[in-house]
Amino acid sequence: MKKEFTFLFLFALGLLGSQALNAQMARINQTIDPLEAESHLRFLTSDELKGRNTGSEELLIAGRYIAEQFRRSGLIPLGDQEGDYLQRVPLHSAVPPSEATVSIFGKDFENGKDLLMLNGGNLTLETTAVYLEDLQDYESADVKGKVVFTVLQNPRSALRNQDQITALEQAGAKGLVQIFGSGPGIPWQLLVNYLNRERLGVGEINTEEKAGLPHLWVRDTTNALVQELKGSASSALSVKIKGVHKKMVKAFNIVGKIEGTDPQLKKEHIVMCAHYDHVGIQKGDGQDSIYNGTRDNGIGTTGLINAAKYFGEHPPKRSIIVIALTGEEKGLLGSQYYVNDPKIPLEETVFAFNIDNSGYTNTEVVTLLDTNRTNIDALVFQAASEVGLGVIGDRMPSQNYYERSDQVSFASAGVPAVNFKMSMTAYDERITKYYHQPNDEFHTVDLDYIHKYWKSYIRAAELIGNWNKKPYWIKGDKFEAAGEKLYNKK
Ligand SMILES: [Zn+2]
Known part of the structure; x- marks a missing residue:
């Protein structure tokens, strides 16, 4: 009897547990309409936006589009002008x-x-x-x-x-x-x-x-x-x-904020960011010269717009700063500028959750760049498993990918930061076929996988935003000293 009872009890608890988890995912599913999300991606990666090169009119249009999505989602504007989301990034071009x-x-x-x-x-x-x-x-x-x-x-x-x-x-x-x-x-x-x-x-x-x-x-x-x-x-x-x-050169980061629900934890901010620029029009392959940048980084930008929408309706305990970054392809310029001139003091930012992609090698896992750097790994594993994906760390450490995208700007300033990427198990033809190529187009991606990826990004951010512990560097990490300097200077 007792055994049976225990078993039934545990079984019921298990059901409750999974229902609770499903309730979180159901809420994400209800908030993010797949067709709407895909339309953002279609627009940002369309030929009309000519590859979103930094300095181009089309990148300004993309930025304005993102800003108005932030507005629809109820984000507090953190731009330079009152009521707007655009942070001017003073870029100059040296002409040979x-x-x-x-x-x-x-x-x-x-x-x-x-x-x-x-x-x-x-x-x-x-x-x-x-x-x-x-x-x-x-x-x-x-x-x-x-x-x-x-x-x-x-x-x-x-x-x-x-x-x-x-x-x-x-x-x-x-x-x-x-x-x-x-x-x-x-x-x-x-x-x-x-x-x-x-x-x-x-x-x-x-x-x-x-x-x-x-x-x-x-x-x-x-x-x-x-x-x-x-x-x-x-x-x-x-x-x-x-x-x-x-x-x-005219260039803007797009910055908005979602206030957290907890009176104490809302003073801690989580940056969610993605670069929205790409490399524009180049020589091409003879047929096509527009570098649409769907994987890099239309998918990340859309993931960010989705997150803004979700958290606009369902804010976590901590506050969130949502930033679409410019100039990444020209040398991480937008993120470098932001950390030097942040809209919320950097010491009040406890984590940066970047989303940037070169491509994906398979549809069963996502890549966290990197695992064992910060203490949030388990939360990302949980979020991914809730959409049926696994998580892998950096499989090509010799390539130093961690230091080749915007997360490193935050990390260098001391803010614990990771990149939540689509799967990168190897740098092979599954990546090179599209990476910085004109055929990185909307119609070449596996939308089923992309939707799971987007949802797991939101879910992971939600877990981090509600976590009863503070995100931080793992002891001995290369950037731990920068973190100590940033947060203990008061
Ligand atoms: Zn990128």
């Missing part, structure tokens, strides 16, 4: 020269062909060249008023070697030209693609700022230039650089 030529020994080196400009402003210069075996020799050589030539040994370290360049400038040199011979093991064309294009950075343009010492690379794999420089006492040269300038 339209023309740059170095003429020496009757030969012209030209921008984008056999010349690259790393630093400096527009100029016209007639002077002489001085060749140094080693840049360190500048003190014993007469470099004043001259352009210093040297052989480029290592392009990577040259890019970082600002001290030597400053020293050269102080010694009165007019420029530095490094000769890219056959030594460096990097294809020249790769450097051209990387350096000879507009580059975005955070910050206002400072018109007072000096351009700095002109720093150029010229390509000569024949070694002729070095021989000629060594053989002549005085080598006349002219340098002409035109069209270098900086311009401001």
Whole structure:
């Protein structure tokens, strides 16, 4: 009897338990209409939005669309303007020269062909060249008023070697030209693609700022230039650089807030974020040149819009800050800006729950980047299991994915942060077929899986938002010290 009773009792409890769980999922199911969610994804990843490049009109349209979804969901606006959600991110674009030529020994080196400009402003210069075996020799050589030539040994370290360049400038040199011979093991064309294009950075343009010492690379794999420089006492040269300038680029993070229900816990904020930019229109595959960015990161952005809707109706105990981030593809610019200029003091933010994707390899699991970093793992496992998914951690730690998306901006500032990703069991053709490719399109995704993924993101955030413990770094984590600094400074 007793045994049976216990069994029945436990059975009944089990039923109650699963009903309680199902009630949470049922509430998510009732709030998130699948067709509505899919329509957000269809719109954001449509050809009309032209790949949502940072700096494009279409990304501004996407941002406005997200802001109005936040408004519908009742989010408190945290934008710069009263009643709006847009946080201006001051981005500038550094435009490479339209023309740059170095003429020496009757030969012209030209921008984008056999010349690259790393630093400096527009100029016209007639002077002489001085060749140094080693840049360190500048003190014993007469470099004043001259352009210093040297052989480029290592392009990577040259890019970082600002001290030597400053020293050269102080010694009165007019420029530095490094000769890219056959030594460096990097294809020249790769450097051209990387350096000879507009580059975005955070910050206002400072018109007072000096351009700095002109720093150029010229390509000569024949070694002729070095021989000629060594053989002549005085080598006349002219340098002409035109069209270098900086311009401001319009960019916005979209920020709203949901107030928590618990009088104490509502002072603790959880950031939910996803970047909504992608890479725009590029060369493409001949058929298509629009990079729709469905996986990266239309799905994450839609997951965020869904979460805003759900928590707008069913807030947890802690408060939530919902942020659609700009400029991720250009170097995590929107998230870096936010952590430096947060709308709620960062020490009142206890967790950042990012959602960003490159793709997925299978439909049975989600990836948490990373497990064993913060103490919230069990909550994510529970949320995923409630929609029938498993959870895996980082399967490719050597790729350092954790530090390649917006969560690292929060982590570096000390806020415990993770990325809730679709499954990444390997970096193989299941990913590369779509990752930063024009066919990362809406019609190529498994919607059944995507819906489960979206729901588990909401459910995990709800569990974290209601948790009786505070999210924090696991002891010994790389970012734990930053966390100590952030939260204990009062
Ligand atoms: Zn992304």
